[in-house]
Amino acid sequence: MTYKNLFKSKAETWSAAALALLVLVVLPLLLPIFRLNLFGKYLTFGFVGVGLVLLWGRCGILSLGQGVFFGLGGYCMAMFLKLEASDPISTKIQSTPGIPDFMDWNQLTSLPWFWVPFKSLPFTMIAVLTIPALVAFIIGWAMFRRRVGGVYFAIITQAIALIISLGIDGNQGLTGGRNGITDLRTLLGWDIRSTSAQYVLYYVSALLLFACILFGRYVVNTRMGRVLMAIRDREDRVRFSGYDVALYRSFIFALAALFAGLGGAMFVLQVGFMSPSLIGIVPSIEMVIFAAVGGRLSVIGAVYGTLIVNLGKTTFSEAFPEMWLFLMGGTFIAVVMFFPNGLAGLTEPGGFLSRQWQRWAPKSLLSVFRSEVEPPSEAASEESLLKGATEGVK
Amino acid sequence: MKMKDASIMASPHKGNHPGSRLLLGLLTAVAGLTVSLHAEGPPTAQVNTTGLAVTDTTVTVGQLHSATGTMAISETGSIQAEQLAIDQINAAGGVLGRQIKVIKEDGASDWPTFAEKAKKLLVKDKVASVFGCWTSASRKAVLPVFEKENGMLYYPTFYEGLEQSKNVIYTGQEATQQIIAGLDWIAKEKKAKTFYLIGSDYIWPRTSNKIARKHIENVLKGTVVGEEYYALGHTQFGSLINKIKLKKPDVIYAIVVGGSNVSFYKQLKAAGITSDKQTLLTISVTEDEVLGIGGENLTGFYSAMKYFQSQDNPNNAAFVKAFKDKYGEKSVIGDVTQAGYLGPWLWKATVEKAGSFDVDKIAAASSGVEFKGAPEGYVRIHDTNHHLWSKLRIGQWGADGQAKVLYESGLIEPDPFPKGYQ
Numbered sequence: 001m002t003y004k005n006l007f008k009s010k011a012e013t014w015s016a017a018a019l020a021l022l023v024l025v026v027l028p029l030l031l032p033i034f035r036l037n038l039f040g041k042y043l044t045f046g047f048v049g050v051g052l053v054l055l056w057g058r059c060g061i062l063s064l065g066q067g068v069f070f071g072l073g074g075y076c077m078a079m080f081l082k083l084e085a086s087d088p089i090s091t092k093i094q095s096t097p098g099i100p101d102f103m104d105w106n107q108l109t110s111l112p113w114f115w116v117p118f119k120s121l122p123f124t125m126i127a128v129l130t131i132p133a134l135v136a137f138i139i140g141w142a143m144f145r146r147r148v149g150g151v152y153f154a155i156i157t158q159a160i161a162l163i164i165s166l167g168i169d170g171n172q173g174l175t176g177g178r179n180g181i182t183d184l185r186t187l188l189g190w191d192i193r194s195t196s197a198q199y200v201l202y203y204v205s206a207l208l209l210f211a212c213i214l215f216g217r218y219v220v221n222t223r224m225g226r227v228l229m230a231i232r233d234r235e236d237r238v239r240f241s242g243y244d245v246a247l248y249r250s251f252i253f254a255l256a257a258l259f260a261g262l263g264g265a266m267f268v269l270q271v272g273f274m275s276p277s278l279i280g281i282v283p284s285i286e287m288v289i290f291a292a293v294g295g296r297l298s299v300i301g302a303v304y305g306t307l308i309v310n311l312g313k314t315t316f317s318e319a320f321p322e323m324w325l326f327l328m329g330g331t332f333i334a335v336v337m338f339f340p341n342g343l344a345g346l347t348e349p350g351g352f353l354s355r356q357w358q359r360w361a362p363k364s365l366l367s368v369f370r371s372e373v374e375p376p377s378e379a380a381s382e383e384s385l386l387k388g389a390t391e392g393v394k
Numbered sequence: 395m396k397m398k399d400a401s402i403m404a405s406p407h408k409g410n411h412p413g414s415r416l417l418l419g420l421l422t423a424v425a426g427l428t429v430s431l432h433a434e435g436p437p438t439a440q441v442n443t444t445g446l447a448v449t450d451t452t453v454t455v456g457q458l459h460s461a462t463g464t465m466a467i468s469e470t471g472s473i474q475a476e477q478l479a480i481d482q483i484n485a486a487g488g489v490l491g492r493q494i495k496v497i498k499e500d501g502a503s504d505w506p507t508f509a510e511k512a513k514k515l516l517v518k519d520k521v522a523s524v525f526g527c528w529t530s531a532s533r534k535a536v537l538p539v540f541e542k543e544n545g546m547l548y549y550p551t552f553y554e555g556l557e558q559s560k561n562v563i564y565t566g567q568e569a570t571q572q573i574i575a576g577l578d579w580i581a582k583e584k585k586a587k588t589f590y591l592i593g594s595d596y597i598w599p600r601t602s603n604k605i606a607r608k609h610i611e612n613v614l615k616g617t618v619v620g621e622e623y624y625a626l627g628h629t630q631f632g633s634l635i636n637k638i639k640l641k642k643p644d645v646i647y648a649i650v651v652g653g654s655n656v657s658f659y660k661q662l663k664a665a666g667i668t669s670d671k672q673t674l675l676t677i678s679v680t681e682d683e684v685l686g687i688g689g690e691n692l693t694g695f696y697s698a699m700k701y702f703q704s705q706d707n708p709n710n711a712a713f714v715k716a717f718k719d720k721y722g723e724k725s726v727i728g729d730v731t732q733a734g735y736l737g738p739w740l741w742k743a744t745v746e747k748a749g750s751f752d753v754d755k756i757a758a759a760s761s762g763v764e765f766k767g768a769p770e771g772y773v774r775i776h777d778t779n780h781h782l783w784s785k786l787r788i789g790q791w792g793a794d795g796q797a798k799v800l801y802e803s804g805l806i807e808p809d810p811f812p813k814g815y816q
Contacts, residue, residue, distance in 0.1 A: 034517040038510060093811065105556055105601060170595055170625060178596045178626075180505065182534040193542050272538055275505050275531065317507075318514065321500040325462050 042310040047263025049302030051256030057296040060232030065157030069132035071279035073261025078274035080124040081184035106173030132261030140250035165280035180275025301344025435491025456515035458526030463503025472734035479738035505535035512536040548737030554601035555810040576698030586644035595623040599649035629657040669694025680728030689795035713769040781808030
């Protein structure tokens with residue numbers, strides 16, 4: 001696989017290189033560690049964004065529940081760190097030393113069975129990578145096999161986000177409830193709050209994110225990627241050609257969940273806690289906004305979008321604590337009106353400057369909510385696309 | 395008014411209007427301060443050895459509450475009271491001769507944001523102290539940041555206890571202070587033997603009811619006939635009301651919070667459960683909540699709090715007047731708002747006792763610091779646990795949304811890790 005396989009245009013190659021330069025060199029050189037740590041946090045949402053581009057932009061599946069997978073990955077990591085922080089010596093004040101503090105407050109006297117395996121770091125790492133993906137695959141399989149799609153799928157993912165966040169909220173003895181799992185300090189004795197650890201974790205996040213970006217691009221450019229795009233544009237034809245549409249969709253949903261879970265785990269390592277407020281409906285929708293601002297068709301664009309929206313959030317709320325939400329809202333409206341394909345749309349041939357000014361009016365407002373914005377959606381190219389896809393896989 | 399406050403905070407070089415300064419100066423004098431005013435403070439190098447944002451003329455503090463999101467409605471009172479206290483301290487000469495500048499941050503009702511902003515205040519702005527947080531979840535999120543970066547937080551809300559930190563001063567009551575004396579009073583006054591415990595489903599109501607149950611069963615020798623929890627935001631209390639009618643408890647002990655409160659009291663009233671037939675004691679309703687519930691829906695029910703707006707003493711009269719002058723005649727003051735007001739004053743007294751802004755010195759000097767100008771009467775920081783000695787009061791709600799104070803305990807020792815109640 002050459003770079004030509006990974007990035008479809010020169011512009012995209014440049015924007016990937018620019019992102020790498022920005023994230024790996026410029027930001028660490030320019031920013032004090034406190035700000036860099038914040039960027040590290042933003043990058044963890046970038047994992048979700050990359051997954052959403054594959055899922056939503058490439059395969060036309062809009063999930064409003066990606067927070068669930070971000071949270072599952074995060075909770076797996078948080079459980080390990082919490083158990084490490086709850087050794088019998090530092091919890092000797094409790095009625096039952098050696099269990100996490102919130103369990104003691106809820107009169108638990110022993111560790112619940114599903115917490116026990118999280119004493120092991122290898123198990124935790126496997127869990128971070130598999131649990132979100134497995135849950136997503138099961139949900140996806142159940143839904144897509146029944147041909148649930150479009151708006152209904154989006155609604156169901158949202159319901160799942162609500163159920164899971166309420167479930168965690170309501171079982172505080174087992175999960176830490178609304179407060180979440182807090183006060184995480186060390187990873188195998190390594191203080192994750194120290195300056196050096198924050199640099200290391202920032203780079204680990206950044207490199208993992210680039211690995212996800214490259215893997216995402218790779219998937220898009222395989223034969224399977226073309227089948228996925230064909231499913232997005234004309235599902236019935238792909239099905240009639242003998243493909244198991246549900247399996248393809250479940251796979252990409254699971255892959256997006258895996259990315260999100262990885263992001264969640266890196267979030268916990270850098271921020272030091274996990275709570276249900278990152279799982280529910282609002283954060284899940286926010287994650288979709290990150291992808292939409294960056295451009296839901298471009299994995300690089302999604303990462304830019306995540307960085308820009310979060311930087312905007314931090315900057316506006318520091319400068320205008322009383323009215324920053326209005327500024328954020330105004331920004332979203334402006335993006336939807338002027339860049340219907342997100343910021344990534346700027347780099348496309350004949351992009352913003354040449355085309356969008358003339359047709360920014362209501363039509364483009366509508367088109368941003370449709371999933372068929374990408375060029376091959378037109379009827380003429382459909383045939384060739386499907387042909388390419390079917391040939392490719394056979 | 396709001397915009398004016400914002401502009402003062404955004405551009406800290408502007409001082410207060412001279413007229414309001416004079417007025418505030420008079421008010422603080424009335425409030426009966428014990429600490430003498432400093433015209434000029436000691437040199438900066440002497441009072442600030444750890445690189446905090448302290449100059450020869452100013453000291454910068456942070457304020458971290460939710461100005462937006464679901465908690466904004468609850469936290470606004472604390473924001474206002476803390477600002478009022480800071481204005482009054484500035485008008486009276488500041489702290490160690492330095493005027494207090496405030497950097498305001500919005501936690502946006504979101505716990506990761508709280509952690510981010512706490513870190514920003516401590517690491518980037520190097521604030522000498524932070525007044526903030528409201529929910530336990532937000533405090534739990536920022537606590538590791540304050541401990542790691544060695545900051546100082548003044549936390550105003552009554553809460554579940556089970557926590558103590560060198561880096562936090564808790565100006566609200568911990569659970570035993572609010573619960574035990576109230577139960578003793580109601581058991582004696584109403585000859586109550588049976589109790590029905592109700593709460594919203596999170597750590598504070600659950601921990602509080604745990605303490606209440608132990609006290610009822612072990613000390614009062616009464617019975618708990620029911621204990622129920624409802625998700626935050628729950629609005630259907632029909633089945634609960636049927637159970638209450640069936641069990642006929644002497645006392646309903648309610649720790650319902652937020653939006654659920656409004657439905658809970660309205661439905662009780664609609665079902666005919668009113669104060670002439672049923673005793674109800676709550677630890678989760680202050681004047682702020684009554685504003686939403688409507689005084690007519692809980693007339694005659696009791697709240698156990700350390701502060702009520704109607705309290706009759708000179709400190710409180712001056713405080714209520716200053717608050718209404720600044721924020722409007724219609725504003726009400728609840729328990730947490732008053733506890734927020736204590737924060738800056740206690741910090742000032744501690745800094746002056748320590749003769750330094752250094753966090754370590756303040757943490758050490760906090761023991762035994764008093765504030766005689768407290769609207770609730772008098773408070774003192776405990777010698778070892780950073781909570782306040784305070785009194786408990788029982789208020790009975792009237793239709794006008796104000797409570798009549800029926801009972802006042804002696805000063806209660808704070809005990810965040812109560813033996814025999816865990």
